[in-house]
Amino acid sequence: MIGNKFSMSPLVVAAVLWFASAAVAAENTEAVPKEIESIGVDEHLDTQIPLELPFVDSNGENVRLGDFFDGKMPVILTLNYSDCPMLCSLQLNGLFEGLQGVDWDLGNQYRMVTVSIDPAEKPERAEATKRKYLEIYGRQGVDQGWHCLTGEDANIRQLAATVGFGYAYLPETKEYAHAAVTMVCTPDGRLSRYLYGVQYPPQTVRLALLEASEGKIGNTMDQVLLFCFQYDEKAGRYGPAAMKIMQAGGVLTLIFLTGLLGIYWLREASKARRKRTDEALSVPQA
Structure with missing residues (x-):
């Protein structure tokens, strides 16, 4: 006499496990106090x-x-x-x-x-x-x-x-x-x-x-630092703001170049004044 055998296919096993886990999850969800949900x-x-x-x-x-x-x-x-x-x-x-x-x-x-x-x-x-x-x-x-x-x-x-x-x-x-x-x-x-x-x-x-x-x-440097940093919500801290740093760098570069040009123009103007003075002194007196 051949005995009856009960076998489950992999698909059936997966389905049983899924329903079991879902039931446990539902039970755990119901077990959470309502007060906790508001936290x-x-x-x-x-x-x-x-x-x-x-x-x-x-x-x-x-x-x-x-x-x-x-x-x-x-x-x-x-x-x-x-x-x-x-x-x-x-x-x-x-x-x-x-x-x-x-x-x-x-x-x-x-x-x-x-x-x-x-x-x-x-x-x-x-x-x-x-x-x-x-x-x-x-x-x-x-x-x-x-x-x-x-x-x-x-x-x-x-x-x-x-x-x-x-x-x-x-x-x-x-x-x-x-x-x-x-x-x-x-x-x-x-x-x-x-x-x-x-x-x-x-x-x-x-x-x-x-x-x-x-x-x-805060002082001026603090304001510059804040301008170049922004709050990263994911990291929970302030980090460099690339675009703002580029903007600040551009402004500083412009100031630097303006300063260099200003020094150059002042030197050239000074040379021109000395040249005119020297030429005036070199003119023979009548």
């Missing part, structure tokens, strides 16, 4: 942030967000929280390491504002965080350069929505899920640049501040 960053460049929003600073004083935008200095803006188990610490460590490499001083050429996304955070906790990172920064007289703010949930969410910062509270872990992003704002409170990750090269930070300042900080 991310949607860049709102040149958007005016709500300067009228009320918060409380780390000294317990009532303030408005606009109190830290004076129309003169660019402002670094971050959304973090002090009890974050890892990401906020990595981000702020990297940011202050980058700021250490910038020769401008916090509070003199630029300001920084950090708003806690945890409405339960108290000013005392925010102050402790501020002291910790200012010690890492290691410069004197910068206490008024960084402002750590706490506030009500509605105001925090309004600010986050305006800047495109998506985050979510996870009740299971009692933590906030969020991205690591640092925003650089113009002196009047418009979003100028988003910098991502937990490492911030000093040149990237400096150029972002220079760009946001709209010429209000």
Whole structure:
């Protein structure tokens, strides 16, 4: 007696595997909490942030967000929280390491504002965080350069929505899920640049501040440097702008040639004057 045999062709095997993987993928997709879907960053460049929003600073004083935008200095803006188990610490460590490499001083050429996304955070906790990172920064007289703010949930969410910062509270872990992003704002409170990750090269930070300042900080060479560099969103840093460098090179070449021609014409004019003087002196007197 010949037993029944069941064999599957390669095509059938492939189909079974495909449906199995699709089922697993669907199961995994359904397993993702809805809160997680909102996490991310949607860049709102040149958007005016709500300067009228009320918060409380780390000294317990009532303030408005606009109190830290004076129309003169660019402002670094971050959304973090002090009890974050890892990401906020990595981000702020990297940011202050980058700021250490910038020769401008916090509070003199630029300001920084950090708003806690945890409405339960108290000013005392925010102050402790501020002291910790200012010690890492290691410069004197910068206490008024960084402002750590706490506030009500509605105001925090309004600010986050305006800047495109998506985050979510996870009740299971009692933590906030969020991205690591640092925003650089113009002196009047418009979003100028988003910098991502937990490492911030000093040149990237400096150029972002220079760009946001709209010429209000930096010297002539800084402006020339900014002209020749542009932000590469894929690389997450500023890189040489070939066309602008060519334009700048053309201008410098023109200036150089104009200078050479000017020197040549001055010398020729001087020679002509000496020749006329010599000829006049050589004429016999009557």
